[in-house]
Amino acid sequence: MGKRASLSAHEGGGAEPDLAGLLLRVATGDEAAFAEVYDLMAGAVLGLAVRMMRDRAQAEEVAQEALVDVWRRAAHYSPERGSARAWVLTIAHRRAVDRIRSEYAAEHREDRAGRLEERRPFDAVSESALANLEHERVRGCLSALTELQRESIVLAYYNGYTYVEAARVLRTPAGTVKTRIRDGLIRLRDCLGVA
Structure with missing residues (x-):
């Protein structure tokens, strides 16, 4: 059944397309199946994003990102x-929540930076020097960790991997990765002198 036939059956109240079957095909890299998923779900994904974001331009970006996630995560x-x-709409919902949180955090960072700016003049050279020193301290403390601790922390905190994803990359049980991250963070905290 072609893309248009699939859509007309869905729109006309006939048999609903097998979205689950299409997603399983997308998982194998089937671009035609993804085109059908996109046609079937783009309206619902955008509608959800618009309701959550209340800004059409941002909602369109979120919808696009969500559908790309569907392709990647099929x-x-x-x-x-x-x-x-539900799976596709959950991805869209999470994307919208992430964007809302990001916008909220950015607004608050700007507010805090503005208040801080009012209190003291900005010195770009000293700020840059302090940032470089802090990076060197963190790099030094990271090098003191075991290899598995360091790799686990880098994957989780710098690359945004979940414990399970990091475990897959490291070919190590997820529980072990979780423990190594916890132990590594404790050692980093002690090394950096963070209370």
């Missing part, structure tokens, strides 16, 4: 865990 979809539609 292999993570499991029909046993829920409907394909």
